[in-house]
Amino acid sequence: MDPARSMAQFLAASRGVWLTRRAVHHFDHQDDEFGDSNLVIEPFCALDPAVEQICLALGIDPGLAAGGARFWWESNLKPLARTEDQAALLIDIPLVGDPSQGFLVRDKGYVEKQPVLSEYTFSPDGVMAVTTRYDSNVGTERCWFVTDQVRMRVSSVQCLDGVSMTTFCTELRCPSFEALESLRESADALAAGLS
Numbered sequence: 001m002d003p004a005r006s007m008a009q010f011l012a013a014s015r016g017v018w019l020t021r022r023a024v025h026h027f028d029h030q031d032d033e034f035g036d037s038n039l040v041i042e043p044f045c046a047l048d049p050a051v052e053q054i055c056l057a058l059g060i061d062p063g064l065a066a067g068g069a070r071f072w073w074e075s076n077l078k079p080l081a082r083t084e085d086q087a088a089l090l091i092d093i094p095l096v097g098d099p100s101q102g103f104l105v106r107d108k109g110y111v112e113k114q115p116v117l118s119e120y121t122f123s124p125d126g127v128m129a130v131t132t133r134y135d136s137n138v139g140t141e142r143c144w145f146v147t148d149q150v151r152m153r154v155s156s157v158q159c160l161d162g163v164s165m166t167t168f169c170t171e172l173r174c175p176s177f178e179a180l181e182s183l184r185e186s187a188d189a190l191a192a193g194l195s
Helices: 007-014 049-057 177-194
Strands: 016-026 031-044 068-074 087-095 098-106 116-122 128-133 137-147 150-159 162-173
Touching: 007 031, 007 068, 007 087, 007 098, 007 116, 049 068, 049 087, 049 098
Parallel strands: none
Antiparallel strands: 016 031, 016 162, 031 068, 068 087, 087 098, 098 116, 116 128, 128 137, 137 150, 150 162
């Protein structure tokens, strides 16, 4: 897999459902938490109505946008139920002439649930770095593909008095129902041929 050099490439490669295994360390109360969840990513083009809606709400020219993606976080132990409180929209605004860097406009941030503008860059080896400045803290995140089926993500939240939280995630692409059905049919055909 060639490394992503733009947000559009990164989002396209991220399309689908991912099993996220995360470890979170809170420095302020020396507590760790671990868990699994599903992350659903659905990229969209610049003509999606969300682009104009979110850009205009934040005073940004929608014509600068190159598309974006919808994100949902879901339990992997319950039937899929997408809710707005577990969802986010982001809009990609690449720098003119250099798609390896730009801005992400989100309808709500990860740390503070308010519209937010983040800066991003891609290194030559495909590592995406995102910095988000909130009112009282700064969030940083790095994400990269190990293979087209595995992503890694590390992040931290830094308040005025220092880093308060770090997160490490390993994300594994979940096969689609169609892929699983095709695999079952192939296994059935192979078993029938052996009998």
